[in-house]
């Protein structure tokens with residue numbers, strides 16, 4: 001049984017604080033049930049605020065950070081340490097301040113990594129790393145929570161509207177010619193995203209309102225990739241009030 005919900009917070013700061021609190025509790029519960037936890041991080045502006053809120057929360061002490069696997073939903077295919085890499089931003093915002101196990105921080109390969117400037121080979125390498133962490137016949141580990149930002153155009157991870165990634169049968173793909181810089185990226189596909197127990201779509205600001213509204217109004221997953229993702233147990237839309245201004249009426253009445 002999968003549940004779907006929309007929660008609207010007053011502003012971006014409250015949204016970031018609330019998502020950080022949710023994330024900490026989710027990790028605590030996963031560790032209580034299974035001894036470890038697995039989270040997929042996203043990039044972007046609201047993610048940076050969530051990461052900082054986790055870092056600054058006293059409740060972070062309740063998580064065994066050495067028993068958390070960190071994965072990424074997408075990466076800007078740039079050299080290691082580039083400030084535009086989602087990995088660099090997450091490390092600086094919170095991972096470098098927490099007692100994580102470096103072997104459990106699974107960054108996507110960089111453009112100066114073992115595959116050089118070849119995003120297809122880098123994507124295949126990340127798929128292999130995921131498969132190595134999977135159990136039984138699975139080719140992906142089971143993610144407890146997978147967070148996504150939502151682009152103004154409705155993209156999630158680096159799955160952009162109308163791009164081949166929207167109908168790719170693989171779990172990890174190289175993206176070339178992305179409409180948002182940089183053009184070369186690596187991304188989980190919607191198919192891979194949809195294996196996570198919980199998928200959280202986090203969105204802030206008026207610029208996201210149209211995409212969020214379309215995604216929750218039945219748009220197709222190629223036109224609006226955010227419309228094509230869900231968790232196996234829960235799908236949560238976590239919004240600030242500005243991102244929620246074009247929500248369909250049925251969601252607005254629940255979030256007055």
Ligand SMILES: O=C1O[C@H](COP(=O)(O)O)[C@@H](O)[C@H](O)[C@H]1O
Nearest residue numbers: 042043044045046149150151157
């Ligand atoms: O480029 C990307 O953009 C999206 C959204 O970022 P935002 O700053 O508009 O919130 C992000 O989710 C994705 O991970 C990132 O690579």
